[in-house]
Amino acid sequence: MSTARPATPPPQAGARADVRRRPAREEVRRAVLDAAAQVFARQGIDGASLDDVAAAAGFTKGAVYSNFGSKEGLVAALVEDRTSAYLDLGLEAVDQADATLVERARLLGDRLTAASEEQRDWHLLFTELWQRAVRTASSDGAFVERRRELRAAVSSAIEAHARETGAALPLAADDLATLLMALANGLAIERLVAPGEVPDDLMGRVLALVVGGGGSGPDHH
Structure with a gap:
């Protein structure tokens, strides 16, 4: 948006200047x-x-x-922005003082599914960034680094909430973090291809089953 405007004489004393914020x-x-x-x-x-x-x-x-x-600088900033947003969303979803670990997992899945619908453009971009990282075998790019940081943060959050609820994790926290990220990304891609074939609550139900060790009820852990 150009900010250039035709030259105008200075305003008279006491007159209101037309200043654009x-x-x-x-x-x-x-x-x-x-x-x-x-x-x-x-x-x-x-x-x-x-x-x-x-x-x-x-x-x-x-x-x-x-x-x-630069363009690469913009891409790096975009990756960091979206990664931080998803992490904040996840931490907010599981920050439920009176909820069991299984209930938090279900809520987290539901929130991430809703976010994937709101950020469809990001998931299209995510697949391209993933392809670039794989094709170049890059291990130090912004995309790969942010993924590492996200996985570590998710793992730490899982451990903290397991301690808080007294729940025994069915897998190591690092493995659960990897599973969560893979599930979120995979289901988001499936929803892009066949949006009517992936139930809105599928991710929440699967996460509840995983952390609950196979139990079907929301309070099983």
């Missing part, structure tokens, strides 16, 4: 990140230009460069 830096970053998620998902990271992202966000390409430095 400049968006705060965080507002610009948020708008660019949201636009990037949509544009990259629909056009591909390599197929989309920063001009495309800037236009979708309503700013100039200079605003993108000044906030993220």
Whole structure:
């Protein structure tokens, strides 16, 4: 969005100047990140230009460069932003003082499923980022690093909530974290392909079964 305007004489004393509020830096970053998620998902990271992202966000390409430095910088920031958002969502879902571990697992699954519906563009982008990491055999890129950090955070949260509820975990916390991430990603992809064939509560039911050691009731642990 161009900020250039025709030159005008200075306002008279006591007159009200027509000053347009400049968006705060965080507002610009948020708008660019949201636009990037949509544009990259629909056009591909390599197929989309920063001009495309800037236009979708309503700013100039200079605003993108000044906030993220480059396309790779923007991609890295987008990965970190979405990873942090999903982690916050998960921690909020399981932070239920009076709930059993199985109940928290069911709620977590339901929340993540709802989030996958709201962030369909992110899951399209996720598959491309995964392909890039696999094809380049990169072990130190932003995508891989954020996945490691997410897995470690999820594992720590599982251990903490198991101690709090007194529940015995059916698998090691690290293994459960890997299973949770794989299940969330896999079901999100299946919902993209066949949205009417994956029940909304499937992930919650599966997670409840896993942490409950096979029990069918929400209070079994």
